[in-house]
Amino acid sequence: xxxxxxxxxxxxxxxxxxNGESRRPVVxxxxxxxxxxxxxxxxxxxxxxxxxxxxxxxxxxxxxDVYLYEVGTGAITLMSADAKGSAGNGASNxxxxxxxxxxxxxxxxxxxLVANDANGATSDVxxxxxxxxxxxxxxxxxxxxxxxxxxxxxxxxADGRWVSFDSRATTFNPADSxxxxxxxxxxxxxxxxxxxxxxxxxxxxxxxxxxGRTDGELFPAALAERFARSxxxxxxxxxxxxxxxxxxxxxx
Numbered sequence: 001x002x003x004x005x006x007x008x009x010x011x012x013x014x015x016x017x018x019n020g021e022s023r024r025p026v027v028x029x030x031x032x033x034x035x036x037x038x039x040x041x042x043x044x045x046x047x048x049x050x051x052x053x054x055x056x057x058x059x060x061x062x063x064x065d066v067y068l069y070e071v072g073t074g075a076i077t078l079m080s081a082d083a084k085g086s087a088g089n090g091a092s093n094x095x096x097x098x099x100x101x102x103x104x105x106x107x108x109x110x111x112x113l114v115a116n117d118a119n120g121a122t123s124d125v126x127x128x129x130x131x132x133x134x135x136x137x138x139x140x141x142x143x144x145x146x147x148x149x150x151x152x153x154x155x156x157x158a159d160g161r162w163v164s165f166d167s168r169a170t171t172f173n174p175a176d177s178x179x180x181x182x183x184x185x186x187x188x189x190x191x192x193x194x195x196x197x198x199x200x201x202x203x204x205x206x207x208x209x210x211x212g213r214t215d216g217e218l219f220p221a222a223l224a225e226r227f228a229r230s231x232x233x234x235x236x237x238x239x240x241x242x243x244x245x246x247x248x249x250x251x252x
Contacts, residue, residue, distance in 0.1 A: 010036060010038055021040070034071065035106075091109050094107050101130065105163050106128075117137065125154045139186075
């Protein structure tokens with residue numbers, strides 16, 4: 001319902017004014033979530049408060065971070081966090097939000113948000129799946145290699161499937177010398193856009209029938225799950241040279 005009410009979102013965890021700038025808000029299509037970046041350190045509570053650790057705020061990295069505000073509850077959650085929930089060791093900003101607010105993508109110079117982040121302070125495109133509690137690197141090529149130069153300015157589609165971003169990296173396109181900024185798009189649903197026709201024939205699948213479909217739609221459940229686990233390892237930043245599977249050939 002329209003009420004004309006204006007609500008302060010970027011406020012301290014105790015209701016006080018934020019102690020730093022907050023910028024670039026984006027709202028989910030259903031209006032239930034707002035993502036934004038902030039330099040404030042007091043939007044979230046510290047892990048503990050006491051004589052030696054006053055309750056001044058839980059963000060200790062002195063850099064921009066990405067937060068998610070839930071409209072219904074007023075809760076603010078740090079998105080650019082490591083596995084323990086602490087702020088990343090570098091700046092994170094420019095968030096984009098899926099239509100239902102489940103997925104938040106942003107650019108980050110932090111190297112500790114995802115395991116096996118091998119390119120240091122080079123800016124990556126990161127995705128936080130709020131419901132699953134998982135953080136993954138989006139700016140990787142099909143072999144799982146991270147960008148060798150900064151990837152920035154992400155935007156996620158309303159259905160949460162596609163993420164576009166720009167990059168100077170040479171790892172996405174072998175013909176790119178890295179001199180200019182290029183625009184890329186990543187399919188997060190792991191649907192086949194290309195593949196080895198011979199490899200598909202081993203499973204009795206025509207190449208043209210495989211394009212646009214997922215592992216679960218093409219292969220037996222156990223094998224599809226193994227493929228999905230391998231894909232997730234790539235999304236997590238692990239480089240894989242080869243994976244071997246014992247499979248029946250043409251049903252034999």
